[in-house]
Amino acid sequence: MTGIGFRKDFAEEFLQSSVLQPSFLEVAPENWIGVGGYWKKQLNKALKRYPLFLHGLSLSIGSPDPLDLDFLRKVKTFIKETGAGIYSEHLSYAKCDNAHLYDLLPVPFTADAVDHVSERILQVQDLLQQKIAIEIVSYYTPVAPEMTELEFINAVLRKSGCDLLLDVNNIYVNSFNHHYDPYQFIDGLTIDNVSYIHMAGHLKIADDLIIDTHGEAIIDPVYQLFDYAIRKLQKDVPVLLERDFNIPDLAELQHEILQLEKIKRDALKEKSYATA
Template sequence: MQLKDNKHIGIGFRKDFSEELLASDILKPAFIELAPENWIGMGGYWKKQLDKAAEKYPITCHGLSLSIGSPDDLDLDFLHKIKKFIKQYNVQIYSEHLSYAKCDNAHLYDLLPIPFRKDAVKHIISRIKQVQDVLEMPLAIENVSYYTPVAAEMDEATFISEIVNGSGCNLLLDVNNVYVNSFNHKYNAKEFITKLPLDKVAYIHMAGHEQISDTVIIDTHGEAIIDPVFDLFEYTTVLLKPVPVLLERDFNIPELEELQGEITRMETIVSKTWKKEHAIA
């Protein structure tokens, strides 16, 4: 994937700041990421904004509703719409969450935890292969934050690894989610990362979160990234080949200068470890 100005850090394209992003150079992302669900079939003003953004930046897509872990059949009609969108905007990376957002024919529009079980692994591997066959490109799946396991029979790292290795898909490593889960479920974040199939990491997400009690952090994407997550990111980059990195900020959007500060900080970190790279394969 060729990134803008040979940099690595992108930002989630939000309607809240799309005008300012397109009209100014305060933010200097290497690419933008958007959820295809929020744009497919949309015309008028927002279509114009999207087209302007596509002229200015490379685009990655991060899906919300494919529901790769759902017991329901895949929505093939929707998947074909995604494929068309991906082609239209020359999207090089399409990722989805390793969770489910639809069950028994009802969409819930949020990410529910899949039971870490062997049969779920096989079920999801089959679905990922089906998705990749339709899209004719690899899918990257994201490790999600979760607040409780459900009917687990294996640990999270094993669950993720077996799915990635069995399906041949890529991994979107969400560093903030690892931090959130390590706090909520009391494990060592660095050890967890080393257990993942790091050679399959094609994309990284970074975000802020909110600690709501002594024992629970909620993955809000509504706060600045905290120092321990930056530290975990730095640790992670040493273990990886260069990949695009996304700053997710979905709520409580600050001044763009503040977001650029986070982008610059991440760019400084990766420039130390990935300094010899100019383009990302």
């Protein structure tokens, strides 16, 4: 199944036409919790037609600050109200010194941060009474690293036992910005934990820097990396097309969804032929 991020920028057009045909929708709970009126009506319309996944922005799982348990309880209620199938968050921090920053900052790749983040993931899973998936974020600089990004992610997965949200575009962006081979990175990941995949476009703003904008179409090298990841994974997991800015015609988004489905279908079919 391939879904789309349900964005207010195209919600109305999407719900009034059949051009875009995702298998599910994903929203950030922060944008919908406690919301009524027009947008609640739109969300309710969407929920009648599509399953929902949640992808959080503000839980700040990697923050030195205490977890915001009141907010987490609201997320729990929202999961229950909407029947959301997956709740994922970012392996990053968005709050520090008791101040929200409204963006995703990189956690230092250190042993103590592995322990800290893992404990918090377990705390979140305990409160929600469900497993969460953690996304590898794009980052533009490391901070005081003691280990590689790959070692850090695998250590968190091993210690917390949570699922992995494999954002293939982020791996591509990070491999470019930090000079590593994205295929080797995927080879090194604890791939069995992958339960969900994100795909998106990005923007190269300098010879040595790509920004994860979610504002462009997916480029071929990222499709190729996706194909590689699916062949490596050898299981059918939900895939999300993220498009947050610079929204094109819905037909273009549908074309990307179909492209993702074809790649996944072909990659999984070839394996089943091979094992038949």
